[in-house]
Amino acid sequence: MVSAPDYFLEHLWLIPLFPLITATLMLFVGRLLPKSAVNFFCVGSVLLSFLHAAGAAIALFGMNPEHRVFQQILFEWVTPGPIPGFGGPIPFVADWGYLLDPLSCVMILVVTGVGFLIHVYSIGYMAHEGGYYRFFGYLNLFMFAMLTLVLANNLLLLFVGWEGVGLCSYLLIGFYFLKKSASDAGKKAFLVNRVGDAGFLLGVFFIASIFGTIRFTSQGLADPVAFAGINETLSAMLTQERLVYGAPVLTTIALLLFVGATGKSAQLPLYVWLPDAMEGPTPVSALIHAATMVTAGVYMVARTNAIYQLAPVAMDVVAVVGALTAIFAASIALVQNDIKKVLAYSTISQLGYMFLALGVGAFSAGVFHLMTHAFFKALLFLGAGSVIHALSGEQDLRKMGGLWNTVPNTSRPFLIATLAIAGIPPLAGFFSKDEILGQAFARSATVDRYLFLWIVGIITAGLTAFYMCRLLFLAFFGLSRVSPEVEHHIHESPRTMTVPLMILAALSIVGGWFALPTLWGEQSSFEKFLEPVTKGVIPETVAVKFAHHTLLVEWLLMGISVGIAGLGIWLAYKAYVQHPELHSKLAASWPRLHNVLLHKYYVDEIYDAIFVNRIKDLSVAFGVFDGKVIDGVGVNGAAWLTRVLSRMSMWWDKWIVDGLVNLAGTFTRSLSHPIRLLQTGVFTSYAVFILVGLVILLAYYGHHMQVLVRSLR
Amino acid sequence: MMSPAHYLFLSLALFLIGCVGVVTRRNVIVVLMSIELILNAVNINLVMFSRVFGDVAGQVFALFIIADAAAEAAVGLGIIIAFFRNRETVMTDEMDLLKW
Numbered sequence: 001m002v003s004a005p006d007y008f009l010e011h012l013w014l015i016p017l018f019p020l021i022t023a024t025l026m027l028f029v030g031r032l033l034p035k036s037a038v039n040f041f042c043v044g045s046v047l048l049s050f051l052h053a054a055g056a057a058i059a060l061f062g063m064n065p066e067h068r069v070f071q072q073i074l075f076e077w078v079t080p081g082p083i084p085g086f087g088g089p090i091p092f093v094a095d096w097g098y099l100l101d102p103l104s105c106v107m108i109l110v111v112t113g114v115g116f117l118i119h120v121y122s123i124g125y126m127a128h129e130g131g132y133y134r135f136f137g138y139l140n141l142f143m144f145a146m147l148t149l150v151l152a153n154n155l156l157l158l159f160v161g162w163e164g165v166g167l168c169s170y171l172l173i174g175f176y177f178l179k180k181s182a183s184d185a186g187k188k189a190f191l192v193n194r195v196g197d198a199g200f201l202l203g204v205f206f207i208a209s210i211f212g213t214i215r216f217t218s219q220g221l222a223d224p225v226a227f228a229g230i231n232e233t234l235s236a237m238l239t240q241e242r243l244v245y246g247a248p249v250l251t252t253i254a255l256l257l258f259v260g261a262t263g264k265s266a267q268l269p270l271y272v273w274l275p276d277a278m279e280g281p282t283p284v285s286a287l288i289h290a291a292t293m294v295t296a297g298v299y300m301v302a303r304t305n306a307i308y309q310l311a312p313v314a315m316d317v318v319a320v321v322g323a324l325t326a327i328f329a330a331s332i333a334l335v336q337n338d339i340k341k342v343l344a345y346s347t348i349s350q351l352g353y354m355f356l357a358l359g360v361g362a363f364s365a366g367v368f369h370l371m372t373h374a375f376f377k378a379l380l381f382l383g384a385g386s387v388i389h390a391l392s393g394e395q396d397l398r399k400m401g402g403l404w405n406t407v408p409n410t411s412r413p414f415l416i417a418t419l420a421i422a423g424i425p426p427l428a429g430f431f432s433k434d435e436i437l438g439q440a441f442a443r444s445a446t447v448d449r450y451l452f453l454w455i456v457g458i459i460t461a462g463l464t465a466f467y468m469c470r471l472l473f474l475a476f477f478g479l480s481r482v483s484p485e486v487e488h489h490i491h492e493s494p495r496t497m498t499v500p501l502m503i504l505a506a507l508s509i510v511g512g513w514f515a516l517p518t519l520w521g522e523q524s525s526f527e528k529f530l531e532p533v534t535k536g537v538i539p540e541t542v543a544v545k546f547a548h549h550t551l552l553v554e555w556l557l558m559g560i561s562v563g564i565a566g567l568g569i570w571l572a573y574k575a576y577v578q579h580p581e582l583h584s585k586l587a588a589s590w591p592r593l594h595n596v597l598l599h600k601y602y603v604d605e606i607y608d609a610i611f612v613n614r615i616k617d618l619s620v621a622f623g624v625f626d627g628k629v630i631d632g633v634g635v636n637g638a639a640w641l642t643r644v645l646s647r648m649s650m651w652w653d654k655w656i657v658d659g660l661v662n663l664a665g666t667f668t669r670s671l672s673h674p675i676r677l678l679q680t681g682v683f684t685s686y687a688v689f690i691l692v693g694l695v696i697l698l699a700y701y702g703h704h705m706q707v708l709v710r711s712l713r
Numbered sequence: 714m715m716s717p718a719h720y721l722f723l724s725l726a727l728f729l730i731g732c733v734g735v736v737t738r739r740n741v742i743v744v745l746m747s748i749e750l751i752l753n754a755v756n757i758n759l760v761m762f763s764r765v766f767g768d769v770a771g772q773v774f775a776l777f778i779i780a781d782a783a784a785e786a787a788v789g790l791g792i793i794i795a796f797f798r799n800r801e802t803v804m805t806d807e808m809d810l811l812k813w
Contacts, residue, residue: 681812684744684805687735709721 008055019143026137040135050112071220073097092210099153130640141166175504185276197261203256254314265297277278319359326352361544362439372428383414402480415506422465431512465568682685727754
């Protein structure tokens with residue numbers, strides 16, 4: 001296991017790298033490339049990733065079932081040195097490493113496989129759209145981030161992928177960014193996810209400070225002691241009794257991580273962004289907002305199941321949130337008229353199922369449903385995209401109908417996906433959903449309160465069958481309600497779009513057959529495959545116990561779930577095909593209920609009232625504060641003060657400093673004024689002065705004159 | 714026989730007439746002429762004392778003064794004409810640009 005010479009395992013790091021390279025290529029030179037080159041690079045890189053993932057999976061299967069782990073540390077990535085933790089500094093290191101075990105193996109196959117099909121589909125779907133290279137660049141970047149997320153061997157690297165997919169989600173929801181609703185939806189998704197991410201990050205910090213490591217496991221590494229993982233540390237702490245089953249700190253960590261999961265996986269109360277995310281192009285809805293990214297929360301909880309298993313309160317929270325989300329979203333989906341909105345609420349509901357499974361301790365069942373859901377939900381979205389494509393962009397179910405034979409290559413795979421999600425055997429959805437419900441029921445045998453979860457699950461299954469068949473019947477059956485100008489443009493989608501539909505349809509049929517052994521009372525082979533990951537480190541004494549029912553009870557449970565699905569389908573058939581006027585009558589007889597569902601329980605309005613508008617008020621208040629206090633008192637006040645001071649200074653300068661100078665001048669001037677008056681400018685007056693002076697002089701020196709005159713005599 | 718005092722009185726009279734003319738007359742040309750009178754009063758004195766003391770220097774001074782008076786008249790008239798061109802007047806009470 002350590003010295004695996006296998007090419008695909010050794011080159012595990014290539015799997016995320018291929019799409020990264022092409023994403024970078026698109027970013028820098030995509031604009032210059034023709035569409036065929038974009039197709040070649042972007043779809044080709046995902047195909048390469050898929051082939052490598054398949055190769056790695058085959059290599060993993062070749063290993064000893066007990067030690068199916070391959071871990072590869074490429075380099076030490078974050079090495080901050082010892083960080084403060086509870087009880088002294090702890091050596092902390094986050095490496096850039098990849099972990100391939102049964103869980104991540106399932107994930108990379110789903111991500112690259114479904115991702116590849118959706119890439120191919122996008123060639124056809126996006127053919128007439130602008131920003132072709134940008135779309136594929138983002139899509140490739142998403143593939144990189146998602147593969148990093150699922151292959152990461154530690155929580156910090158997982159978080160990189162986690163934020164990366166969030167970024168790509170934002171970019172792709174807002175792909176038509178000139179449309180206000182699209183860019184708003186992108187922002188909403190990003191902001192709602194921030195709430196969850198804050199919880200997730202806190203959880204990671206808690207883990208780092210409690211366990212001193214954020215690596216998931218040390219299995220598959222050369223030196224398991226030096227490279228301790230969370231699982232091993234947790235196990236050691238349990239045996240040393242430094243932690244106990246149900247310790248509050250474990251519950252805190254688990255709940256914080258789950259806050260992150262509710263954001264990314266669109267659970268109550270943070271699901272509000274996903275329906276709006278349908279503003280993005282349909283392949284994006286299929287890939288990111290149905291098949292892969294939104295399941296990241298499920299994957300993360302399954303990945304850290306060792307912690308969850310030791311935190312029973314957190315597990316119950318996960319289960320209850322999941323169950324409530326499932327039925328809540330399913331009830332909204334009953335009355336929505338936008339084809340993609342129905343699918344979006346359906347996705348939320350199915351994700352709720354997965355969390356229900358995780359919460360009751362059936363981790364493998366949750367991941368199993370994740371996988372089958374990826375197949376049929378991707379197919380549903382791609383089929384819906386194909387319908388929208390055929391109808392020149394029409395998304396309103398009320399303006400569809402009668403498309404069964406006009407777009408046969410779309411409608412038939414769509415039927416398969418609908419039956420799969422409704423839970424009709426032997427399609428994939430039946431097995432995974434039945435396993436979840438069966439596990440929930442099995443838990444209820446030991447703890448009664450879990451029966452409530454099972455009942456909610458069963459009701460949701462009925463609702464699911466109803467709303468999905470409603471969608472199917474409204475879109476493909478009955479009379480055409482298509483507007484006349486769209487009518488003669490209807491065309492079947494090109495091959496690149498329909499072939500992925502068919503492959504996904506095949507997967508939706510056979511995808512659940514891993515669970516076939518449950519039919520004769522044996523363990524599902526999928527569960528067996530995941531067991532090394534999902535068993536955690538919990539001591540045998542407190543481990544979750546699933547009651548083993550007799551085969552008869554198992555079959556009975558299956559019968560109930562199939563029966564309720566059949567009931568849902570039958571009701572939908574009654575209300576939408578046999579008596580098309582019936583559903584509007586139903587809506588009219590319970591107008592209030594219908595209105596509440598149609599407006600999605602007014603959750604958006606409530607959030608607007610409680611959070612969004614309050615934050616807006618706050619920002620207005622800050623704006624006023626900024627204007628009045630910062631600008632008013634601060635900036636303008638300083639300017640005002642400067643002006644007052646300078647005016648005072650000017651006054652001082654003018655009247656005191658200059659005043660003294662002027663005073664001296666004025667003093668001199670007033671003193672010299674009489675003398676000045678002598679200067680008449682008229683020279684005769686000067687002549688008079690001269691004469692007067694002469695006379696004075698003569699008078700003074702008169703006696704000398706007398707002497708002179710006398711001497712002359 | 715004329716005594717030096719006669720000359721002195723004559724010269725004094727001439728001087729006083731000139732002085733009164735300089736002070737009282739408004740026409741610059743008349744003022745200039747009055748100055749000539751003053752100068753001639755001085756000349757008479759100089760010549761008279763030259764004779765009294767038997768020293769010819771006083772008469773030489775008188776000659777210098779006559780030359781000087783001629784030059785002065787020429788320059789003075791030139792100034793007056795230049796001034797007249799500017800101000801179109803030769804009246805002394807209108808020549809008051811040098812006042813405060």
